[in-house]
Amino acid sequence: MNEMTGNSRPGYRLDGVGFRYPGGAGWAVHDVALTIEPGEVVAIIGPNGSGKSTFLKLLAGLLVPQEGLVHLDGQPLERYGVNALARRLAVVPQSVQFVFPFTVREIVAMGRTPHRAAHRVERLDGWKHWLGGLSLPVGRAGMGSQTDRKAVQAALAEMELEPIAERSVLELSGGERQKVLLARALAQQPAILLLDEPTAALDWHHQSLVYRRVRALNQERGVTVVLVSHDLNLAALFARRLVLLDRGRIRRVGSPDEVLTQAELDALYARAVIVDRHPSADAPRVTLRP
């Protein structure tokens, strides 16, 4: 068991965590104990309604457990201010319902807000901005400091969003919106990245793009990644450790090979799938039984 004391790198520790929605029938997540090491890539998998998204929201501090505690770096999550938390971890939700015609660039730039709020000098810059609109040559697209603009530009480039950077998000397809949310998380430059079904609306090219991008973040910058997916193959390729949830409880934790066994999946998915080997990666492959 790795104790996080004296270690500023992020890591999670969950003890007996339970959560039930107000008015909900039962526990959405129950009695979950888990440690996530800094720099790890973990995938949360499980059938529909097994509590995956709830689990991710607990990690993000968006929901507060009624039972147990979620520790981050040895401190309970509630102890962090929302802004301090937003500088450490970025959440990519399944979808966001946009109501106003912000441009792609504006949405991505919102990922910089927690960092801007942390610096008073740059806060002043924001004030100057709405007062004048004249003071910065970049106009309305210019949000905050040079660092901020660079981070936004880099995030746009990494998600191949530059050609549509000035388009309104209301005009975008589901897949494009998902890329925008990912780019926003990249601009946030977090130490921990929490992804909720990040590739559900994406075609093969963009699935591969997200996959490569997130892997690079993990390997080059040591970003901890927690991913929720019901795409077992994606999870097997992405993550070195899988957490299999079933009706709100952890059923199995381990490497893809340990978790994605024929016996386990037969029990969970009513014998709907076949497990064999991925042709080019050292990972199991799950396909639908014809």
Added chain:
Amino acid sequence: MTRRWHPARLYTVGGLLLALSILAALSWGSVAISWRAMPALFWQWISGAQLSPPAMVLWEIRLPRILLAGLIGGVLAVVGASLQALLRNALADPYVLGVSSGAALGAVVGGLVGGSLHEASLTLFLWAFAGSLLTLVVLYRISSVHGLLPVQTLLLAGVVINAIFSALVLFAVAMVEPSRLFGLLSWLMGSIGSADYRIVGLLFVYSLIGLLLLFGKAEQLNLLTLGDESAKSLGVEPERLKRFVFIVTALLTGAVVSLSGMIGFIGMMVPHALRLLIGPDHRFLLPAAAVVGAAFLILADLMARSLLAPTELPVGVITALLGGPFFLFLLWQRRQGAIVSE
């Protein structure tokens, strides 16, 4: 590709529009005063000399009224834009949602309990504030579904709240002696009657504080339009921000309604038009709404007092006749767009 005005351009155009509307409203009316005569009359006023009748009309009657209209218009437009961000709904408006009628009910009750409706008074304003805040809270509680406020529910709730409060207002009005009735009714329809510099000055300081408080939250409002969870994961406490904006907008609406009654639709029309021009970023949208809202109500008030001159229409009639159809057009356009939310 979204083509938008640079904010600097909008502020320039908006400023010019405001200046022109002030000049137009100074010059037109039952006594026409040419722009060329104004500098001399202005000098008369400044130098403290005996005022000639036209100077009297200009500086003692028209100017304070114009300034009052400008303040009220600016406040209503910014309140509308802020509520739209808060409720995540571009059709929100203090009038449509019944917030104004809540304030009016408060003011009428306050007027019955003590004081009179013809004089701006602190008690009246406090009653109006209580009325508008109560309405906002009830509205939010009734129509929020998992933190989202669906368009239909919100508008329906607004309509019903409006109906209930209007009935209560009429009930209260029935108890008023007939001699005061006309004044009360035209106040209810929304009118900018006589104004003096004391009230204008007070309202100026008051709304300036309120508007700056809202401007300061502009960036957080941007995040809130993405929903509570997104806002929170980007470092904003959604509940705290909502409480803050509810209270500030209710304070502003209360003050405005206790002075001028129910003037509708500005809060919806002005931000909507501006969003098309400069986009939805509240750091630009809110200040721009203040400027353009001011110009808009000054011109509407000019129409109200000159269309049937010498009879004066309540300015609320003008804004409702312009805004109502505009509102219907937006609803129709949504249907056309067929982007059904959820």
